[in-house]
Amino acid sequence: MIVALSTIAPVAAAAVAFVVVGGPSSTASPAAQPPTPGQVNTLALRDLPSGQSGGSGKQSVQGLPAATTKPFSLLGVSWNDAHEAIDGAVEVRTRAAASGAWSSWRPVEAESDDLPDVGSATDRQARGATAPLWVGPSNGVEVRVTGKGHALPRGLRVELVDPGNGTRKTGVRAAGEQLGDVTLAGAVSTTEPDGAPSSEPGSEPSPSTVDAPPAGPVTTPASTPTPTPSATPSPSATPKTTPSATPKATPTPTAKATPKALAVTPTSTAPRPTIKTRASWSADEKLVTDPPEYATTVKAVFVHHTDGVNDYSCADSPAIIRGIMLYHVKTNGWNDIGYNFLVDKCGTIFEGRAGGVDQPVIGAHTLGFNTSSSGIALLGSFNDPSDPTPPKVALDAIAKLAAWKLGLAGGDPTGKTPMTITADNGKFKPGTYSFNTISGHRDGFATACPGTKLYAALPGIRTTAKQWTTPVTSLSLSGITGATKSGSTYYTKGTVSLSWTSRKAALSKYEVVVDGKVVSTPSATAASASLTLASGSHKVQLRAVNINGTTATSSTYTVVVDKTAPAFGTAAYLGIRTGAVSTTGVIPVGLHWKATDNTLLRTLGIVSPSKATLSTTATSWSSSSKSQASKVWSVTATDAAGNSKTSSATRTAALLYESYAKRTGTWKKTTSSSYLGGSTLFSTAKNASATYTFTGRSVGLIGKRAPNTGALTIYVDGVKTTVFDTKTSTTNYRNIFWTKTWTTSAKHTIKIVVAGTSGRPTVVTEGIAYVK
Structure with missing residues (x-):
């Protein structure tokens, strides 16, 4: 008071x-x-x-x-x-x-x-x-x-x-x-303060007082100069006018804007931010004795700072605003707080001057240009080098608020607008001038406000505000995670995450559309959405809904949900393959299988006894194994959705030397380091035979092949199977030249009979290799 x-x-x-x-x-x-x-x-x-x-x-x-x-x-x-x-x-x-x-x-x-x-x-x-x-x-x-x-x-x-x-x-x-x-504009509340007597407008304020001095001695801090005794203040002499003193302007008064019937809330080109009401900061409405004044529109926003400390707690923001209102009304003599809006360093937006946040309320913030403008003040000081840079969250709040406020009249946050002044304000003579639609206080008045650092942030505020007023006209997904793309189709087990670039635009929401139906509505600031789909093929789209009702829809993405793992029509099995056995007893073997998938097989690979990546159409893999070494042989198939299946077989490859063969007819032994085990049997006698007996599921005959070796007849379990000519253009020792594989392990006999080929009747046997 x-x-x-x-x-x-x-x-x-x-x-x-x-x-x-x-x-x-x-x-x-x-x-x-x-x-x-x-x-x-x-x-x-x-x-x-x-x-x-x-x-x-x-x-x-x-x-x-x-x-x-x-x-x-x-x-x-x-x-x-x-x-x-x-x-x-x-x-x-x-x-x-x-x-x-x-x-x-x-x-x-x-x-x-x-x-x-x-x-x-x-x-x-x-x-x-x-x-x-x-x-x-x-x-x-x-x-x-x-x-x-x-x-x-x-x-x-x-x-x-x-x-x-x-x-x-x-x-x-x-x-x-x-x-x-x-x-918003409209009703008037008459709620009385709780627990406090009602003071009628026009009542006398209580006198100003200070606390009486406490009893006892007074301690003066060392840093405090010793004050002089109290004295009645003496009047100052009439001040001289100096260039640095800017007196209040007193030209012809600006025409008053007549209070109007409040309009229905208009629609902005930008989304409305959250704005805390005057009630939220406990504005004392008893201080406001006159109705607000209105312009016809808001063409510009002037950005201010309130000065004061910057290390306030955001919980103190309501108290700070109440203090500013009291100062503006009780000290300045205004009818209400001067700013239309206030923003704290945490980005909270507060309603300032009463009259409806959606209305063109005339404030008291930029002398000469209050009509058709809105004043937004950031709590704090941002002028001195020691002052902090305005927080990004606060700058973003100012941008969003300015975009919405200007958008109520279709204003462009990055544009310019004519503003008319009818009385000299110390910087501008009466006339019409062009302003940025988002300007600093210093643009319209001779002041340092809103401070060097906040003023420097205005271009970024304009750019951000523009994004809030720009409807989305095109849209695309930046990714579908949880799915694998093959060609133009995405495959998943059921749950995917759609991602896109979040746009600070005039959006009301996003919509995720599956097979023509909206299944979720992410917020306008969302940048991703999780989606769980049923098995089968689906058409997925993302739709942006602008606040004006127009939409932008992405391309259609085909997403196939597959929860079934690949199948092995033929389980993995190990067999003897043709090739040379090493002198140390390493046997050529091959792993075989048949893998299929109900949608798409993506990868196929050997995982044991070594690693190998194969074509998805592969059905075998060549390898080798030391005789009598037991190993796990595994192949894994993975489909496009990520489902996997592994088929494995634990097997041992072994050698049975020629000395174990049961022979008929004439056979002779010869030795050489080139032969398996250092020796071999050969025969030139027609119908001479050698029989090998073993228990296993795959077998291969080992012998010497050369330009002068002849043919032999092969019997399996007593049944004639084939006639094989061992002649080759070069000499090959320890060569597996014929193989046979069964689905299960059993006892078998393999008999070779010399065919007596004319001119080259020799047949050489070095033993057999088999898989147990």
């Missing part, structure tokens, strides 16, 4: 008498207060000796020595004449309520550059004022205001804003009904 101490000298003197000017007396915080609404307390500033300000003595210096005060979290400095400005520096330091520690000196922006248009209903600037500064819960303050060789404005005082604890439930006045987290 404000009392103009500078204009009522006796009251001012009495108020100052309660100030502790010797520095903080204790680090203890004041006793906890019961739930209360926010309030503004004021303390008059007074002339300070030049030594206390560090000045040369030629400067005008006013301030307030270190004082214990009522609790506050936001402050500013104000003065009598709204059309004057401070040509100098305003600095404060505050005492934290929790720790009792004093902060370092902090600058306060000497002039509030968030202003209503001249002549608007909000232009009721009772006092000149600096920008508000959030300092966090405090109970002590010290102030100094130093003029640059000129007299300071009259009636300087510090405004100490206690935002209240936010527990009161407040109605929404001239704002409207609630839809989710968004206040």
